[in-house]
């Protein structure tokens with residue numbers, strides 16, 4: 448990689464990201480059951496029925512993994528706390544062992560000179576709350592605020608930045624409309640309510656953290672560029688609907704206090720009563736915006752279906768192991784559009800970017816180095832066009848549990864042998880270390 452730190456703005460931060468359920472080993476340390484455990488145990492949901500019970504056993508290999516983060520020269524480590532590890536039933540009872548683990552994690556980062564970037568929710572909802580309807584339930588903002596208070600009271604004095612909910616589109620749409628993630632629903636009413644409650648919960652968590660004196664608080668949305676499959680007006684309209692649902696709904700709520708008209712066409716009848724009154728909470732002021740970016744989709748009209756009446760058109764290479772198109776321009780376009788239309792001068796972080804590749808422990812992952820290089824160039828272009836991008840974090844530190852796709856899709860800068868759990872830094876790790884370490 449032909450970069451130096453001087454090629455990016457002053458104070459620009461580089462980092463690596465993971466999430467709790469994907470690496471920790473959920474069976475350890477007194478964590479409670481989550482909706483991912485039951486989702487994965489249900490045939491047809493996850494490749495080979497794999498789950499996060501052991502994952503990378505990060506729970507027992509914390510120091511080794513923190514040394515890897517230090518070794519690559521990361522300024523920031525973006526991690527998540529698991530709600531069910533901290534509060535096994537989702538409310539009331541706190542698992543001291545779980546909080547102690549995160550306390551050691553944060554201290555271990557600070558001892559190594561790395562800034563801790565906390566995410567409070569990265570998808571493993573305590574089963575007890577899922578049993579009550581999970582994100583569909585209007586009590587979620589209260590439950591989430593209580594959980595936030597427990598975590599923030601313990602860690603908040605040492606956290607560099609915090610965001611409540613990773614990738615609201617996945618928590619809402621992918622999980623309640625597409626049915627591809629837990630709880631695996633395919634229900635428009637559940638989707639509308641979940642998407643709204645996610646944003647209200649986000650706002651409540653921001654208020655709790657602010658109340659406890661924490662600063663540098665943000666939101667993290669995943670964005671996927673959508674290109675019409677043809678110039679036909681129906682395909683253009685379908686791609687616009689896809690963009691509205693995926694990319695504009697959540698930032699619309701957070702920064703404009705409104706939802707896009709193209710989404711309201713389908714979801715409005717199903718939103719909870721009084722949804723219009725929640726924007727004051729949803730719009731609790733933020734200090735930064737996070738964009739997770741991987742790919743784009745070509746979108747076509749689907750004539751035989753009700754709203755949203757779109758379908759994915761065939762991809763065009765080159766593709767990653769996920770069969771995702773490599774399209775770095777989408778990152779530049781999202782960074783500039785987000786600043787221009789939503790966030791103005793607020794710092795934007797690329798909170799996730801990376802690719803899955805069928806890596807082995809002893810072959811250079813040249814494809815990943817090329818992917819990262821192309822996307823870092825896209826970040827530079829966005830900066831040159833005036834987007835206030837302040838950092839870039841690679842997904843992921845190490846190979847891990849890729850949700851419904853199990854352990855096969857390798858996103859790591861560090862190879863993990865899932866038999867022995869041996870960690871081996873890949874060529875991309877060394878390439879980043881060379882310039883991040885200075």
Ligand code: IFM
Pocket residue numbers: 466469614739799842848849858
């Ligand atoms: O592994 C996921 C992560 O949990 C959230 N963002 C996308 C990654 C790759 O699919």
